[in-house]
Each structure stands twice: as C-alpha cells, then as structure tokens.
Amino acid sequence: MHDSTGSWELPEEHRMLRDTIRRFMQEEVKPLEDTLPHDAYTPEPEQLAAIQKKARDLGLWLFETPAENGGAGLNLLGQCVAAEETAKCRMGAYIAGCGAFGFDPPNVIWKGTEHQQRFARQDVVSGTKAFVAISEPSGGSDPGRAIQTRAELKGDRYVINGTKIWISGAGMANWGIVFARVGNSKGRDAITSFVVDKNRPGISLSKIPVIRSYAPYEVHFTDYEVPVEDRLGEEGKGFSFAEEWLVHARPPYAAATIGIAQAALEIAMDWARQRKVFGSHLADKQAIQWMFADSEVELRAARLLVYQAAWNADLGRDIKVDASVAKVYGTEVAGRVVDRCIQVLGGMGVAQELPFERWYRELRIKRIGEGPSEVHRMVIARDMLGSFRSQG
DSSP: OBOTTSOBOOOHHHHHHHHHHHHHIIIIIHHHHTTSOTTOOSOOHHHHHHHHHHHHHTTOSOSSSOGGGTSOOOOHHHHHHHHHHHTOSTTTTTSGGGGTTOOOOOGGGGGSOTTTTHHHHHHHHHOOOOEEEOOBTTBSSOHHHHOOOEEEEETTEEEEEEEEEEETTGGGOSEEEEEEEOSSOOSGGGEEEEEEETTSTTEEEEEOOOSSSSOOEEEEEEEEEEEGGGEESSTTOHHHHHHHHHHHHHHHHHHHHHHHHHHHHHHHHHHHHHOEETTEEGGGOHHHHHHHHHHHHHHHHHHHHHHHHHHHHHTTOOOHHHHHHHHHHHHHHHHHHHHHHHHHHGGGGGSTTSSHHHHHHHHHHHTTTTSOHHHHHHHHHHHHHTTOOOOO
16 A cells, blocks of 8 residues: 555555546436436446446456356445445435445355355346345344344254344345344354345345335245255354454545545535625635645545455455544544535525435434444554553
C-alpha cells in the first residue's frame, strides 16, 4: 500500500477496480435506479438480468466468491473498495448496485462438499441470493450461547426445530445456512451448521416490517429434515464457521456505509454551491463549511480503519478487533455525515425526491446489524484490558 516515494496509497489494481465500478454505477446503475420507486429494493427481473449481464461481461461479478467458483475472487481489501463504490445508490445500504453485481453466497459454503455447494453454484450463474440464519429471539450478539434452535440426529437425517429472526434475504432466497444446537451442551461446542433447501417441508417465513424497505424475516423450522450429507462441517464446528463469516464481513459492511455517506456529502456540497440564502451561497457560510470539514475528516479516518482491517486480513492476521473498530467507527460516522447533509438541505433533505431520507432510515440499522456498537466496544475493551478483573 506504499508507492515508490514512501507515501500511502491503494494498490494500482484496486484503484482501477474503484474507477471501473464508479463509472458503471454512474452510467448503468443510476439511470436504471432513477426509473424505480423510492423504496424499491430490486429492479424488475428482466431489468436485473440485463444489468447483471453487463456487469458480468466487465468482470464485475460476485466480488467475494473465489474465481474457481465463478466470481471475481477479490481479497478483502478489494471487497471493501467494491463495497464502498457499489453502495453509492439509493438502495445501496442493502442491495449493492441494485443487484447488478450479483449476490455472493456465504463464503463458508466453499468449505463444504461438492454436493453441499450445489445451490451456491446455481446462484453464481443466476445472480440470486442465499440467507444465513444465526440470530434468534433469545439474542443475536452472543450466538454461541443464545442459539436455542435444535437439530436432533434421527437415522440418516437431522430434524430441526426452532425460530430464527432478523434474517435478511430469506424471502428472495432458495436456500440458506442455518446454525443449530446438537446435543446437550449449552456452549459453543454444540453449534452445528446445515445447508437448508427452502423448498423442503417444515420451513416457513414471516416478514418483519422495519424502517427499511428491504424487510428481514422470521424463519420457522418445524420438524424440518436435513440429510446428514447437508451438515456443513463436523458436529460442533458451526460456531467457528459463523465467527469467520461474521468477522470478515464487517470491513466491507462498514465500507458500504462509508460509500453512502460519501455520496451524501457530494450531493450536499453540490447543493451548497448552488443554493443562495441571505445574499450568498450556503457554501459561503462557516457553519456549513465546518459540517463538510468534519464529515471529510471522519470519513477519511473511517476509510483508513477499514483498509487497515482488510489489509491485515489479507496478510493472514487475526482481525477480530480491527473488524470491530472499523465496524463501530464506520457505521457511526456514516450516520453522522448523512444527518449533517440532511441539515444542510433542510426540507429537501427529508423529501423522497432525494435519497437522504432512505439512507437515514437504513443507516440507523447498520449500527445494530453485524453486531451492535456496544458489543463491538466490549470486544475492543477486552482486548485492551486483557484478563483484568476487578477484585472488589
């Protein structure tokens, strides 16, 4: 990440990736999204297929999925660069680039058998989405202890009973990965993961209305049968799969929020340059200038924290704490920046004519999803303090 002069910069291949995605978003995604309702979360199927073909032809397809499985196979730094740019659209908080770049299957599926990968391979071709079911009504921030859904081995199959909650993508998916408890242990060593076919009997969904347009679901399992060959990994090894998936998802998650905030800042600055109040442009007002300056400082810091986490991951280092730092700061900064931009625009900031009010709603969830800020602060603090425990 250093050039020959010793100054810091993104590697050239990542800069080229960033610029290519940025052009595609401006020339292909935005014109399409402008034709869609304010709260739409995907284009019509034929529109989606057309724009996905254009992206695939450019090699902008499934950034996380390994190249040998049909994706771009980007490292984590590349995924973060892509996440920031593909989020710069109205639906970008949850549907990157209006779905143009496909939906990566959960990366842990590529550790499974050829049989277990069958649905993922279909998604690579079709551009459809899978779901991951971890969180439950009993809690989501400590899945090792909160998971109550049970899987009981009966002959050559497991029978799953329980309920998962806040499961994004379940409504549009054909399959998913579910984490359930096997045996009597109440700890992490009982968590096991399974590939589930949504079309088999015993699974049902109910939509949960929330402040974003892209609703999550409750996923109910009632005597749902999973063949033994669809157990992903060994019994009791599911928690390590979940943790790996979650930790490496956090830097791109934060990067996407930074992308939205950057897009909001650019719109607000354009507005301030044009809008005249009390005899001069908004951009001449010191209060407005300081809002922009504070936003720029915070976005630069957040972006560098994301890049640092991704860079360390690509070097093979443990990034659990780095990922928590990036996730907390990135999501909280993004919320502040969009809030300031709304303030700059006044009434127009909350009108559906512009994307700010949707971004504002959906960014609020980002401080909860992928682990709430408070849990990540606990992770950071525990790493800082080590094994310290008060004696009185």
